[in-house]
Amino acid sequence: xxxxxxxxxxxxxxxxxxxxxxxxxxxxxxxxxxxxxxxxxxxxxxxxxxxxxxxxxxxxxxxxxxxxxxxxxxxxxxxxxxxxxxxxxxxxxxxxxxxxxxxxxxxxxxxxxxxxxxxxxxxxxxxxxxxxxxxxxxxxxxxxxxxxxxxxxxxxxxxxxxxxxxxxxxxxxxxxxxxxxxxxxxxxxxxxxxxxxxxxxxxxxxxxxxxxxxxx
Numbered sequence: 633x634x635x636x637x638x639x640x641x642x643x644x645x646x647x648x649x650x651x652x653x654x655x656x657x658x659x660x661x662x663x664x665x666x667x668x669x670x671x672x673x674x675x676x677x678x679x680x681x682x683x684x685x686x687x688x689x690x691x692x693x694x695x696x697x698x699x700x701x702x703x704x705x706x707x708x709x710x711x712x713x714x715x716x717x718x719x720x721x722x723x724x725x726x727x728x729x730x731x732x733x734x735x736x737x738x739x740x741x742x743x744x745x746x747x748x749x750x751x752x753x754x755x756x757x758x759x760x761x762x763x764x765x766x767x768x769x770x771x772x773x774x775x776x777x778x779x780x781x782x783x784x785x786x787x788x789x790x791x792x793x794x795x796x797x798x799x800x801x802x803x804x805x806x807x808x809x810x811x812x813x814x815x816x817x818x819x820x821x822x823x824x825x826x827x828x829x830x831x832x833x834x835x836x837x838x839x840x841x842x843x844x845x846x847x848x
Contacts, residue, residue: 729758
């Protein structure tokens with residue numbers, strides 16, 4: 633299995649994706665070959681990690697509640713979903729998956745984010761790869777750690793960085809949530825990371841809205 637994952641993710645910066653709702657990482661959710669998985673960063677599996685990349689996405693409370701409700705429903709009805717290796721190959725080829733309820737790790741996380749609000753993604757959820765999640769709108773790099781021990785040792789630094797990121801980008805985040813990005817009114821070089829994401833989302837919406845529909 634590891635060889636297959638390594639082959640299909642060859643050249644990617646990241647090979648797995650998980651979702652958590654708080655900075656403790658004691659409750660992490662993902663999709664594994666055996667199905668829906670409720671994980672904990674203190675589990676032994678995170679001792680052998682070569683590198684754990686942490687990013688934070690700032691969403692509204694309503695969005696967060698929708699994602700949590702979806703994940704809780706997934707946990708209760710996981711037998712209706714399935715991990716499909718073919719979907720990983722489709723992702724590598726950039727082909728969307730036509731059947732819902734068929735996931736790999738990154739498409740599961742992306743589906744959760746899209747469920748909370750479609751504007752969180754600029755592509756079909758099934759085409760999202762692990763490294764794509766790190767550059768989604770309102771998503772910011774926090775830090776990288778070798779394993780769970782380093783994360784525990786740097787926990788205070790982690791929390792401080794998250795607060796600093798929110799403070800620095802609060803205006804852009806509020807404007808994005810209100811659908812009126814401040815970057816359209818003010819161009820600041822230091823804000824390029826957020827601005828580019830906002831502009832990408834606006835461009836994708838403009839293209840979709842301008843596409844003519846067929847008359848019945």
